[in-house]
Amino acid sequence: MMPESPEAHGPSRMHATLPLLARSDFPALRRKALEIVQVNVGYRCNQSCLHCHVNAGPTRTETMSLETADQVLAYLAASGAHTLDITGGAPELNAVFRHLVGEASAQGVKVLDRCNLTILFEPGHEDLAEFLAGHRVEVIASLPCYTEELVDRQRGKGVYEKSVRGIQRLNELGYGRPGSGLELHLVYNPQGPSLPPSQEKLESDYKRILGEHFGIVFNRLFTLANMPIQRFGSTLVTKGQFNTYMDLLRGAHRTENLDTVMCRNLVSIDYLYDCDFNQMLGLPLARGGQKRTHVSDALGSDLSGNPIVVRDHCFGCTAGQGSSCGGALG
Ligand code: SF4
Ligand code: SF4
Numbered sequence: 001m002m003p004e005s006p007e008a009h010g011p012s013r014m015h016a017t018l019p020l021l022a023r024s025d026f027p028a029l030r031r032k033a034l035e036i037v038q039v040n041v042g043y044r045c046n047q048s049c050l051h052c053h054v055n056a057g058p059t060r061t062e063t064m065s066l067e068t069a070d071q072v073l074a075y076l077a078a079s080g081a082h083t084l085d086i087t088g089g090a091p092e093l094n095a096v097f098r099h100l101v102g103e104a105s106a107q108g109v110k111v112l113d114r115c116n117l118t119i120l121f122e123p124g125h126e127d128l129a130e131f132l133a134g135h136r137v138e139v140i141a142s143l144p145c146y147t148e149e150l151v152d153r154q155r156g157k158g159v160y161e162k163s164v165r166g167i168q169r170l171n172e173l174g175y176g177r178p179g180s181g182l183e184l185h186l187v188y189n190p191q192g193p194s195l196p197p198s199q200e201k202l203e204s205d206y207k208r209i210l211g212e213h214f215g216i217v218f219n220r221l222f223t224l225a226n227m228p229i230q231r232f233g234s235t236l237v238t239k240g241q242f243n244t245y246m247d248l249l250r251g252a253h254r255t256e257n258l259d260t261v262m263c264r265n266l267v268s269i270d271y272l273y274d275c276d277f278n279q280m281l282g283l284p285l286a287r288g289g290q291k292r293t294h295v296s297d298a299l300g301s302d303l304s305g306n307p308i309v310v311r312d313h314c315f316g317c318t319a320g321q322g323s324s325c326g327g328a329l330g
Helices: 066-079 097-106 128-134 148-155 159-172 199-214 230-238 242-251 255-259 276-281 312-318
Strands: 036-040 083-087 110-115 138-142 184-188 220-223 266-269
Touching: 036 066, 036 276, 066 097, 083 097, 097 110, 097 128, 128 159, 138 159, 148 159, 159 184, 159 199, 184 199, 199 220, 230 242, 242 312, 255 312, 266 276, 276 312
Parallel strands: 036 083, 036 266, 083 110, 110 138, 138 184, 184 220
Antiparallel strands: none
16 A cells, blocks of 8 residues: 555645746747636535645635626636536535536536545535536546545545445446446546556446346446656655656647647636646736736636646647546547
8 A cells, every 4th residue: 555645634734836837938828718617616526535626625815705606607608618517625514616617507607526436425515416417517527446445545444345335326327338328437547656548448447247136227437647746746855756747748748739728718817817737836927017917807708829828747638648627638
């Protein structure tokens, strides 16, 4: 077993990674037309996973207010984006979650929920699966391996068993089943400082093994690279592996991935960021000479062509088959 890391239990002893990423030769990028508004509604989570790139956990208290949620909805309506991607923490723990889902659905916008599956069994959330199905929310759920040992090592004891039950619960409602229109995607990330394997091959392994053992079905598997920031980046620093991992990412950079990295068509909110990794690093979207832009000041603004704030962690998006919140890029 991997020894427990201090970073797995909260922010108190985290190493800062931004200073290690500050000087970058990552190619300059500009935004395209906005398609996805991603909103992080807070860092509280019922889990404290080792690789969490937002350092979420049960003791985090930051949450989005109803006022900001309404500003996000107004921004969304004016932006022309087709998708609202809600993330956290466990976003469902925030009181504004259901408000955002209901109002965005009423706007005709597709809603994604980054769901950790175990939240479906937390007290007070027993009706969450039905709520998601009722609003036809697309569920994107982490399951970083198909084996119990590795999932529990990365995400906490008992998480695998609850995650399997969570998927079964969603399957009962039609999620992942052909013709239901209820989409369920799983997310894989490597356990350590290595690149994800082929998404296509791993997806077929997941489908076969989870189907045989638990009768589980799902739509797609997204393979994500671990970003060298926050809790994972800090663990790399602690273990003396930060530079080796950066060399791996940089060495695997593929120029063809630059066209589809998620910052080209996504904006991450509450102040505006080119992506949630930049949000975690405190690198706001740079617009019109302003240091940062609040969502309430950006209503109807066209971000196309705006330069994207890049640093060395961006190689985590372009290495190998590429990595985004929707999985491999190619
Ligand atoms: S479930 Fe997700 S948000 Fe919560 S600690 Fe784990 S990785 Fe972070
Ligand atoms: S981390 Fe990835 S998504 Fe974010 S700005 Fe860099 S390349 Fe774009």
